[in-house]
Amino acid sequence: MKRVLTQLLNLTDVVVESSIQEGSVLILSVGKKEKSAVCPHCSTKSRHLHQNQNYLVKDLPMGDKEVILNLNRRRFKCKKCRKTFSEQLNFIGTKKSFTHRYAEHIVKQLISSNVSNVAENNGLTDEEVNSMLEDVAKNVLPINLNNLKRLGIDEISLAKGQGKFIVVLVDIDSGKLIGLVKERKQLEIENVMRKWGEEVLERIEEVSIDMTGNYKSLVNKICPNAVVTVDRFHVTKIIHEELNQARIAEKKTALELKVEDREKVFDSLKGNKFTILKAEDKLTEQQKIKLDTIREASPIIAIMHSLKEEFRNLFNTSEDSGTGILGLLDWLEKAVPYYQKSVKTIKRWFGEVAGYFERKTTNGVVEGINNKLKLIKRNGFGFRNFRNFEIRALLSWHYNTNLAR
């Protein structure tokens, strides 16, 4: 029986000495097989048992039984340095009331749920769950950034309409989240990135950012070898925004037209944001018909739409950077009367936008990351505890890779 339970328990070097069942709880008295332990002060092996020290820790369930280990963590006295010490147990953190693997089991549930729910489902307190989160985080964080070459910096708002943004740091090549900053302030971002260490920062070759102007000077300051580029998705975004604003403005103007014209223009533009913004070659048959109606009713939107498509093709097809950059210059000239705001912004960031044609870096992974973050936040009641949110987020990208030990 003891042998079977020891096998089932499957903790390295640990044997089950006895077991008691109390209702749905299985209490296993366990200890280490080894008769000796190594003194942490002088590294001498000691067999001189000083005292037995029992305490209870929670472990993974077996079948429908909750498992509590009555663990004997022995104290030894070192004959060489005369100090007493407790033996090392690698499956449990110091002063913790649960095993590492139990903490992992709980934290896995946390990725798609929240602390209170997980606590309740497992008969734990919120504090215990938080403590397990920290325990697991110690094994996963900090993330290994030795292969970071291309960094993406982006921001998202997780609380709609509150104007509160967090900054998302992404390894573009692995497509993984590597850091979160709780505010858009440069100093906060700098603090997080500085913790990565000089070597990591020096190894970064490219940083892809948006055109808000929040990050460029920071990147120049702390990533000495990085080229700053603007991601095509951010450029596309401002063009889409301006096109959509034009659609809304046209709709308003239509109200001043004669009745029959008014209906034609207004109805065609109403509720058709996505038909207009979606890539034309991806439209459904029905959307294509809608688009034709829009073009006919509103010549300005028709021109802006075709400029938007041209812009997209420019980024999709340009074979070499020369062609791309010339194409972009052409486009800017044509677009001035229609996309005043976007043209101004792109001109201001011309070097960084043009950098795309050379390096073809896109931050496309960020969108998926942002969606997942929103999900984690929704499941977890958000930011009452930013550190908690950050750990959960990082774990959900790095859990499997870093915990394979």
Ligand SMILES: [Zn+2]
């Ligand atoms: Zn010693």
